[in-house]
Amino acid sequence: MIAPVLHGRKKEDAVMSKLLELVERKEAKIAVIGLGYVGLPVAACLADAGFSVTGVDLKADRLARIAKGECPIEGEEPGLAPMITKVVAEKKLVVTNDYKNLADVDIVLIDVDTPVEADNKPAYKALRGACEALGAVMKEGILVIVESTIAPGTVDKVVAPLLEKVSGKKRNEGFFLGHCPERVMPGRLLQNLTQLSRVCGGSTPETAKAMVALYRSIVKGDLDEADCVTAELVKTAENTYRDVNIAFANELAMICESSGGKFLRVRELVNKSPGRNVLLSGAGVGGHCITKDPWLLAHGAPGLDTKVIAAARARNDGMPAHVLSLVESGLAEAGKKLAGAKLAILGFSYLEDSDDTRHAPTEYFLGHAKAAGVECVVHDPYVEEFKGDLWKVLEGADAAVVMVAHTAYRSLDLHAVASKLRTKVFVDARHVFDVGAARAAGLVVRSLGNAVAAKDGVST
Ligand SMILES: NC(=O)c1ccc[n+]([C@@H]2O[C@H](COP(=O)([O-])OP(=O)(O)OC[C@H]3O[C@@H](n4cnc5c(N)ncnc54)[C@H](O)[C@@H]3O)[C@@H](O)[C@H]2O)c1
Structure with missing residues (x-):
């Protein structure tokens, strides 16, 4: 019997069901482009x-370490290093910098960095290069899934046209396209990846279904089918929501300082009101995501004056300078000027117990300090450059x-800290230490x- 010729959607449906079969049998060949915090x-x-x-990655040193079974990500990442070794x-994971090795893969995940330019517009050099x-x-018949965080409209306006132009194939016919943004955070990469829910945005409903089948093999959380622009909006919105909420916490902290309050106590009592969840204030917002995803979201409406997003970014970007003003105030009480002072800086990465230094608030703090004529010595147990002896840094x-x-x-002994310092000023920009206990240490x-003014020993 002669096999019937498949036309139109039938052909695409047949390609999709073949792909689904390969996924179910774990026989689909997969490639991941970009082996950073997310892709690896x-x-x-x-x-x-x-x-x-x-x-696939372009960094030779990273590829060499992975090929040896080593995890190139420092910091506490439970389970990741042994999994890579295994x-x-x-030989279930091989690495390369040569795209020719992707000629027979069925599914490709794109996990390259997607920063913004100095003018806050998306910088898609890596994304374009990968496409x-x-x-x-x-x-x-390949399924391409962008996992990188992208501005609303990027799949339709950037990724699809580029792939069509270079490959000569048409989307939803010669290849299928989806967007499944990642929700991981350094320090909990594997846990987040396997436990959190994901949005599977497909260019067609069938594509979204195939994506759900793929992610079900590693994700325990919900897998919600959607279209690509919804997935783009959800990811950039969830990080913008966080940035705006941190900005509010930071602004509230500054108001507490000026008005005689204590942020942690105020926060605790505010959060007793139903539906309130004031976040922790801090020395600033860093990392590859929250610092730029609000701008990616804003890019979804280029003509709109996104005032809330801009104000939140400005407040959070201003925190390192505010911390320096706290240092200046403490030094003044101790009879010392800021210019010419020497500071011991505890922590460089943007996040606790991580080696990720991208857009770290400390980096911006150091810039402000230098401009003010201040010498800084930095310690960080996770960042190679600053791994030295903490007590020597404090000395x-x-x-x-x-x-x-x-x-x-x-667990630092504050009496020991005080004994090392020349001028006994202690600035806590992360709510780590009890103020009363620090004062009791002199x-x-x-x-x-x-x-x-809140000088009493009430616990903060
Ligand atoms: N880091 C996070 O916590 C996190 C969380 C969720 C989402 N994201 C998003 O995931 C994406 C990746 O972030 P990341 O933190 O893993 O970035 P990263 O910088 O750690 O990793 C990106 C990797 O892509 C490689 N790369 C760049 N261009 C390439 C190309 N043309 N071909 C092959 N490799 C290439 C780089 O060498 C790098 O190793 C971003 O869009 C980010 O916004 C990150």
Whole structure:
């Protein structure tokens, strides 16, 4: 019997059901482009679930470490290093910088960095580079899923046209396209990846269904089918929501300082009111995501004056300078000027117990301090450059400034800290230390969100 020729949607449906079968049997060949904080754990998880995964990156040192079964991500990442060692040894995960090795893959995940330019517009150099290189080799019927965070409209306006142009194939015919943004956070990469819910935005409903089948092999949380623009909006909105809420907490902390309050106590009592959840204030917002995702969301409506987003970004970007003003105030109480002072800075990464230094508030603090004629010596147990002896960093400094709430700092003996300092000023920008206890150790204390007048020993 002659096989019937498949026309129109029937052909696409047949391609999709073949793909679904391959996914169900874990026989789909998968590639992950970009092996950073997001792509590497995803590649490892899919390989651990039984798929053959090819990881692609441009960084030779990163590829070499992964090929040896090593995890190039420092910091506390429970379970990740042993998983990489295992899947590399089993040859379920192989890595390359050569896109030609992707010619026979069935599904590609794109996990490259998507920063913004100096003018806050999306900088899609990596995304475009990945699409161009992939488009040149991708086979008929491939499913391409962008996991990187992107501005609303990017799949339709950037990714699809580029892949179509380079490959000569049409979306929803010669290839299928989806957007499944990641929700991981350094420090909990595997846990977030496997437990949190995901939005599976497909260019067609069938594509979304195939994505759900794929992610079900590694994700325990909900997998919600959607279209691509909904997925783009959800991801950028959830990070913008966080940025705006942190900005409110930071502004409230500054109001507490000026009006005689204590932020933690005010927050605790506000949060007793139903539906309120004031976040923690801090030394600033860093990382690759929250600092730029609000601008990606804003890019979805180029003509709109996104005032709330801009104000939140400005408040959070202003926090390192505010911390420096707390240092200045503490030094003044101790009879010392800011210019010419020497500071011991505790913490450089943007997040506690992580090695991720992207857009770290400490970096901006150091810039402000330098401009003010202040010398800074930095310590961070997770960042190679600053891993030295904490006590040597504290020795002879005019103030210790806690910029990151690393676990290693939480149990610091404040009497010992005071004994090392030349001028006994202690600035806590992360709500780590009890103000009363720090004062009892003989320190002049400035604690973010605490009015200086609130000198009693009430626990903060
Ligand atoms: N870091 C997070 O916590 C997090 C969380 C959720 C979502 N995201 C999003 O995920 C995406 C990736 O973030 P990340 O933190 O993993 O970034 P990253 O910088 O750690 O990793 C990106 C990797 O992509 C590689 N790369 C760049 N261009 C490439 C190309 N053309 N071909 C192959 N490799 C290329 C880079 O060398 C790098 O190793 C971003 O869009 C980010 O917004 C990040």
